[in-house]
Amino acid sequence: MKKAILAGHVTEIVGPGHHIREWLESLPEYESTAIFHPMIGSALIRTEIWKNKKLVSKLTKWPTFLGQLIFDTLVSIWTIISTPGTIDIYIGLNNFDTLPALLFKKWKIKKVIYYGSDFADKRFTNPVLDFIYHKVELIDLKYSSLVISNTNRAAERRIQLGLNPEKSIIIPNGVNLSLIPKVTKKPKYDFVFQGYISTAHGVMDAVEAMHKLVSNKTKARLAILGYGPAESHIREYIKLHKLEKNIDLLSRISHQEVLKFLTKSCFIGIASYSNKDNWTKYCSPLKVKEYLACGLAVIMSDVPEVAEDICKFKLGRVYSSQDQLYKAMTELVSNKTLLRSYLKNADAYIKDFDWNPMFNKYLKPKLV
Numbered sequence: 001m002k003k004a005i006l007a008g009h010v011t012e013i014v015g016p017g018h019h020i021r022e023w024l025e026s027l028p029e030y031e032s033t034a035i036f037h038p039m040i041g042s043a044l045i046r047t048e049i050w051k052n053k054k055l056v057s058k059l060t061k062w063p064t065f066l067g068q069l070i071f072d073t074l075v076s077i078w079t080i081i082s083t084p085g086t087i088d089i090y091i092g093l094n095n096f097d098t099l100p101a102l103l104f105k106k107w108k109i110k111k112v113i114y115y116g117s118d119f120a121d122k123r124f125t126n127p128v129l130d131f132i133y134h135k136v137e138l139i140d141l142k143y144s145s146l147v148i149s150n151t152n153r154a155a156e157r158r159i160q161l162g163l164n165p166e167k168s169i170i171i172p173n174g175v176n177l178s179l180i181p182k183v184t185k186k187p188k189y190d191f192v193f194q195g196y197i198s199t200a201h202g203v204m205d206a207v208e209a210m211h212k213l214v215s216n217k218t219k220a221r222l223a224i225l226g227y228g229p230a231e232s233h234i235r236e237y238i239k240l241h242k243l244e245k246n247i248d249l250l251s252r253i254s255h256q257e258v259l260k261f262l263t264k265s266c267f268i269g270i271a272s273y274s275n276k277d278n279w280t281k282y283c284s285p286l287k288v289k290e291y292l293a294c295g296l297a298v299i300m301s302d303v304p305e306v307a308e309d310i311c312k313f314k315l316g317r318v319y320s321s322q323d324q325l326y327k328a329m330t331e332l333v334s335n336k337t338l339l340r341s342y343l344k345n346a347d348a349y350i351k352d353f354d355w356n357p358m359f360n361k362y363l364k365p366k367l368v
Helices: 016-026 065-082 095-102 127-143 152-160 203-215 231-240 255-265 286-293 307-312 322-334 336-353 355-367
Strands: 002-010 030-038 046-051 054-060 087-092 109-116 146-149 168-170 189-194 222-225 247-251 266-271 297-301 316-319
Touching: 002 016, 002 065, 002 095, 016 030, 016 109, 016 355, 030 065, 046 065, 065 095, 087 095, 095 109, 095 127, 109 127, 146 152, 152 168, 168 355, 189 203, 189 255, 189 286, 189 322, 203 222, 203 231, 203 322, 222 255, 231 247, 255 266, 255 286, 266 286, 266 322, 266 336, 286 297, 286 336, 297 307, 297 322, 297 336, 307 316, 316 322, 322 336
Parallel strands: 002 030, 002 087, 087 109, 109 146, 146 168, 189 222, 189 266, 222 247, 266 297, 297 316
Antiparallel strands: 030 046, 046 054
16 A cells, blocks of 8 residues: 655644645545644644544644744654655645655655645745745755645745756645535625634624624625634724624634535625735635635736736726725625625636646645
8 A cells, every 4th residue: 555644834723734635535545644733823733643544643743933843843754754755745734744855755755745834925024934935945845846836926936946947747636515505595794704813814894894894884794704913903893893793803713614604694705815925925815715616706806826816707806905905895785696606606606616637637646
């Protein structure tokens, strides 16, 4: 039986790493091991090691960033060394997770795959750490057997940095359609913002637009699902402007509960991204695909690449200013005919972004 190792840093929010782990575990010809380290800043407190769908080890994370990085690298190296025989594929979910495997390429590991699910021209504010990050990126691009990007922009930028185009493939972020509950709309909310609650993710754009809607006597409600550093600021804003009847901050609920909530309780998903952090230019937001899969139209900022699809396939509205966001929200909450056309288009569009069929189409042929 062939052997596969997946290593990466993850959060409690389901992301590409969780989906590719499930896909690897579904391949009967592979014995899979997954090493999931806690992302710095996440609520996770342990490294978890999974073998063939079974959790076999939990390791408490280190209290410092540097200590955690060294510890995670050693765990990955030990997993490689302690795996009997040859490892057919190793997949790293970021450049630091990929680097240890390159030490074993060819003599212990047949193929090293760098799954670059994000990219930034400036990743860290600390210049030393940012320098190291980019040096590791260049090493991975040069020596990995295959490099996966999730947007055309990220792939093109990596090719500019020296990646051989023949080693580059694009797998956009998607959804596991089998996990999406049946859409049964009994909407309590006109709008929903789901995701990490930070200034970079633009949640305040939606909150301020809702304030303007309510001030202009438009009846509308917004649900905010998620957690993050901007939570307390939003609660203060809601209280200050007496928006308790119009905005609900629902905080942490499980991913499956989020999907149920979207399919039943909401019409329009808001995805606001700021270009203050340059990673947003290259990102492929999971929540946009989840909105569409759950039967929602989308209003989003024009920063991520997927905004082009929202316009091209008539899935919602794209904005580049606070005023445009307000106008888009006003239009969709009042024009039900237009909203229904967006919902119909979303249903057709999302069928091409099911995780497992995408992995089978784009990645599986490369594993040979």
